[in-house]
Amino acid sequence: MRSIIGLLTKVKNRSTITELLYSLTAIVIALIIGAILIYFSGHDVWKAYYNLFYGAFGNSYNLAQTLLKTTPLIFTGLAVAIGFQSGLFNIGGEGQLYWGAFATAVVAITFSHLPGLILILLSLLAGAVAGGIWGSIPGYLKARTGAHEVITTIMLNYIGILATTFLLKNYFKEAGPVDQTRMIPESARMSELIPYTRLTWAIFLAVTVIIIIDYLFKNTSLGYDIQAVGKNRDAAEYAGIRADGIIILTMALSGAVAGLTGSTIVLGVLHRFITNFSPGYGFTGIAVAVLGRNKPWGVLLAALLFGALEAGGMSMQLFAKIPSDLMTIVQGLVILFVAAPAFIQLLSKSLRGADQSE
Amino acid sequence: MNAVELKDISKAFGGILANDGIDLTVKEGEIHCILGENGAGKTTLMKILFGLYSKDSGRILIKGQEVEIKEPRQAINLGIGMIHQHFMLVNRLTVAENIIAGDEPLKGIFIDQERANSEVEKLSQRYNLKVNPAARIENISVGEQQRVEILKALYRNAEILILDEPTAVLTPQETEELFQVMRKLKRNGKTIIFITHKLKETMTISDRVTILRDGRKVGTVTTSETSPEELARMMVGREVVLRVDKKARKLDRPIFEVRGLSLHNKKSNLYLKDISFTIEKGEILGVAGVEGNGQLELEEALTALRKIEQGQIILKGRDITGLRTRERRDFGLAHIPSDRLKRGLIEEFNLERNLILGSEWQEPFARRGFLVKRAIQAYAKRIIKEFDIRTSGSQAKAADLSGGNQQKVILGRELMRDPDLIIASQPTRGVDVGAIEYIHNLLLEMRDRGKGILLISAELDELRSLSDRIMVIYEGTIVAEGKTEDFTEEELGLLMAGQGLEGVG
Numbered sequence: 001m002r003s004i005i006g007l008l009t010k011v012k013n014r015s016t017i018t019e020l021l022y023s024l025t026a027i028v029i030a031l032i033i034g035a036i037l038i039y040f041s042g043h044d045v046w047k048a049y050y051n052l053f054y055g056a057f058g059n060s061y062n063l064a065q066t067l068l069k070t071t072p073l074i075f076t077g078l079a080v081a082i083g084f085q086s087g088l089f090n091i092g093g094e095g096q097l098y099w100g101a102f103a104t105a106v107v108a109i110t111f112s113h114l115p116g117l118i119l120i121l122l123s124l125l126a127g128a129v130a131g132g133i134w135g136s137i138p139g140y141l142k143a144r145t146g147a148h149e150v151i152t153t154i155m156l157n158y159i160g161i162l163a164t165t166f167l168l169k170n171y172f173k174e175a176g177p178v179d180q181t182r183m184i185p186e187s188a189r190m191s192e193l194i195p196y197t198r199l200t201w202a203i204f205l206a207v208t209v210i211i212i213i214d215y216l217f218k219n220t221s222l223g224y225d226i227q228a229v230g231k232n233r234d235a236a237e238y239a240g241i242r243a244d245g246i247i248i249l250t251m252a253l254s255g256a257v258a259g260l261t262g263s264t265i266v267l268g269v270l271h272r273f274i275t276n277f278s279p280g281y282g283f284t285g286i287a288v289a290v291l292g293r294n295k296p297w298g299v300l301l302a303a304l305l306f307g308a309l310e311a312g313g314m315s316m317q318l319f320a321k322i323p324s325d326l327m328t329i330v331q332g333l334v335i336l337f338v339a340a341p342a343f344i345q346l347l348s349k350s351l352r353g354a355d356q357s358e
Numbered sequence: 359m360n361a362v363e364l365k366d367i368s369k370a371f372g373g374i375l376a377n378d379g380i381d382l383t384v385k386e387g388e389i390h391c392i393l394g395e396n397g398a399g400k401t402t403l404m405k406i407l408f409g410l411y412s413k414d415s416g417r418i419l420i421k422g423q424e425v426e427i428k429e430p431r432q433a434i435n436l437g438i439g440m441i442h443q444h445f446m447l448v449n450r451l452t453v454a455e456n457i458i459a460g461d462e463p464l465k466g467i468f469i470d471q472e473r474a475n476s477e478v479e480k481l482s483q484r485y486n487l488k489v490n491p492a493a494r495i496e497n498i499s500v501g502e503q504q505r506v507e508i509l510k511a512l513y514r515n516a517e518i519l520i521l522d523e524p525t526a527v528l529t530p531q532e533t534e535e536l537f538q539v540m541r542k543l544k545r546n547g548k549t550i551i552f553i554t555h556k557l558k559e560t561m562t563i564s565d566r567v568t569i570l571r572d573g574r575k576v577g578t579v580t581t582s583e584t585s586p587e588e589l590a591r592m593m594v595g596r597e598v599v600l601r602v603d604k605k606a607r608k609l610d611r612p613i614f615e616v617r618g619l620s621l622h623n624k625k626s627n628l629y630l631k632d633i634s635f636t637i638e639k640g641e642i643l644g645v646a647g648v649e650g651n652g653q654l655e656l657e658e659a660l661t662a663l664r665k666i667e668q669g670q671i672i673l674k675g676r677d678i679t680g681l682r683t684r685e686r687r688d689f690g691l692a693h694i695p696s697d698r699l700k701r702g703l704i705e706e707f708n709l710e711r712n713l714i715l716g717s718e719w720q721e722p723f724a725r726r727g728f729l730v731k732r733a734i735q736a737y738a739k740r741i742i743k744e745f746d747i748r749t750s751g752s753q754a755k756a757a758d759l760s761g762g763n764q765q766k767v768i769l770g771r772e773l774m775r776d777p778d779l780i781i782a783s784q785p786t787r788g789v790d791v792g793a794i795e796y797i798h799n800l801l802l803e804m805r806d807r808g809k810g811i812l813l814i815s816a817e818l819d820e821l822r823s824l825s826d827r828i829m830v831i832y833e834g835t836i837v838a839e840g841k842t843e844d845f846t847e848e849e850l851g852l853l854m855a856g857q858g859l860e861g862v863g
Contacts, residue, residue: 220729
């Protein structure tokens with residue numbers, strides 16, 4: 001018993017560097033298991049992983065594809081991490097990013113006469129506001145009625161996705177068989193960093209948002225209040241922090257960041273709003289946040305890993321003829337191994353609870 | 359004959375030695391106190407004896423026979439019974455059902471209710487442990503629940519009874535009743551091990567005392583040959599002044615006034631009814647009462663953590679009834695909450711962050727919403743030094759501090775703001791003797807500096823030695839109020855139990 005608790009304490013008290021090492025180990029183990037699966041499905045492991053790595057980082061085009069896939073995951077992962085800081089589990093990223101995308105597209109089309117940069121900023125702002133409003137609804141419900149945000153955000157995903165589709169079909173649909181808006185004007189499109197890669201400066205925007213959020217939590221009074229409510233709501237209220245307001249605000253902030261996911265996809269990649277455009281970025285964001293341990297910079301690294309697995313997985317499928325589903329399995333395994341310490345923490349907590357010396 | 363012999367018992371939790379080579383000899387038929395501060399290892403040692411923890415090393419002898427106790431059932435079979443700090447009773451079941459649970463008299467496949475009741479009745483009369491066998495646990499008092507726990511052990515033929523801090527939840531009268539029961543049990547040949555950190559009780563009830571400190575045994579002494587001072591010294595490891603010096607005070611002007619405060623706590627169905635009192639500058643007003651009689655509601659109402667239905671709260675001549683928690687704090691109200699971990703601290707925050715809790719938007723800790731790290735750190739270091747907080751540094755997490763030091767963090771944070779009124783609720787709960795002394799002196803110092811203090815406490819000794827005046831709260835009503843010297847301990851006890859007095863108040 002003693003040795004178990006000792007071990008658990010060690011796992012629990014990891015510093016950032018050992019935490020990083022731990023995550024790396026998890027990734028390696030996941031890749032090894034992936035290798036075993038590839039081997040037993042009758043493929044060449046070496047060829048598979050060569051193509052995976054080359055597909056992700058091999059040349060500037062491939063690297064760009066990795067970063068392209070990383071960008072939305074930074075936003076959605078960060079959105080989940082922000083919620084976690086005040087103890088909220090925002091599963092509503094999907095609905096929020098649809099509103100963000102929709103609002104951005106509508107604003108970009110409506111105000112097409114405005115000069116480029118202003119139009120882009122305004123469109124981004126519209127996306128953030130729309131996502132923020134959608135995020136603040138479960139925040140409000142939680143603060144005022146106690147309705148659990150896990151339930152309400154899941155519900156609001158459906159409402160958000162379907163409501164934007166409804167508005168699109170009835171008011172903004174371009175004539176034709178596809179449910180999509182008109183193209184946004186050239187001036188509103190984010191410029192590509194490398195031609196034909198669709199990678200735009202949205203990636204820099206994502207990193208900037210990471211920096212801002214990290215600074216918010218480490219160096220501002222508001223960030224302090226958000227964390228205080230998240231870690232101990234009773235103590236926060238004792239100190240006169242208005243927890244209800246903080247919860248609504250945090251959800252709005254989380255929703256705004258999720259909304260930017262949709263905005264940057266519309267402005268940088270699709271150049272219009274299309275129904276069902278997201279392959280579940282909002283949900284993958286949860287995995288990214290878990291892997292990144294809900295820390296802004298952790299989210300960046302985790303999103304990068306997921307982006308690389310996705311981009312590399314596609315090249316693996318193309319050149320080594322191995323289904324990219326395998327990379328989804330590897331992603332799942334990484335999460336499993338990284339989430340395991342969270343499970344270990346829980347276990348150690350309950351063990352320590354039962355074992356209190358006095 | 360020795361009922362229990364523990365030899366060289368050691369037990370570690372995650373690298374920390376909770377018990378370090380402890381020897382203990384308990385004679386048959388004696389009341390033996392295990393005395394020590396919180397975290398000294400008393401409960402750990404007894405849980406090892408009762409089979410709840412496995413020991414890392416050492417030997418256990420019961421009546422001279424070496425035994426291995428791996429689980430409570432074995433301990434029970436050896437005639438050991440343990441009454442825990444937190445009762446282990448099923449609320450929905452009756453007293454009799456709880457007592458017989460696990461060892462039921464049967465009639466066919468059904469429980470023989472009549473025999474159960476009559477056996478419980480018999481036991482209860484024999485040891486003068488008054489209970490109503492047919493009452494449900496949820497409907498009986500804490501004192502009675504404790505008697506049920508004792509009966510439960512006796513029903514299983516316990517010869518050796520371990521009582522873990524049994525008086526913590528009792529009124530003085532109930533404590534006295536418990537002591538009488540213990541003496542009766544002793545006359546019947548039972549051996550009693552009594553875990554406590556209270557010197558007075560140790561002196562009153564025990565035959566011998568074993569003192570533990572930091573997981574080690576300091577010594578065993580015969581009660582009649584020792585003194586509270588010696589016990590305190592052994593417990594803390596240095597001289598402790600047990601009495602506080604309270605200077606006389608003159609009448610001063612009122613600084614805090616509560617008029618007709620009423621509210622209803624729907625959860626516990628408790629009504630605070632028409633609470634009125636005044637506190638002067640430099641005065642400590644004590645609130646005595648058994649826990650759960652409205653103290654928490656009062657504390658929360660005064661700090662705007664709970665809505666009130668009627669009444670007025672006036673601080674420094676200004677009506678603050680309509681102010682929020684933060685505004686009241688900023689206006690000079692300090693609050694030492696009764697539940698330190700629930701309300702007073704954010705355990706995962708480091709000390710720097712905990713020490714500015716409530717001031718995180720204010721200069722010099724923040725400027726326009728941006729935290730000024732250097733100012734916060736300097737401030738934290740100052741408080742740590744001034745309040746003698748034992749810690750590895752200002753970056754240490756609050757969770758890593760001992761109870762006494764956590765309390766000092768709260769005191770430091772609240773008192774450094776130079777408040778005018780301090781609401782101190784259970785300020786020494788779960789705090790070791792050395793820190794209690796410090797906290798008492800600190801509160802008196804604040805009093806002498808002209809602060810008003812509302813002291814809510816379950817410790818009568820604390821109330822009596824610190825308060826200038828005392829009011830007694832019972833079921834949400836102030837049932838008596840007067841100068842401290844107007845009440846004897848017995849009178850306070852009776853008032854707390856809801857028995858009114860003539861001519862006091």
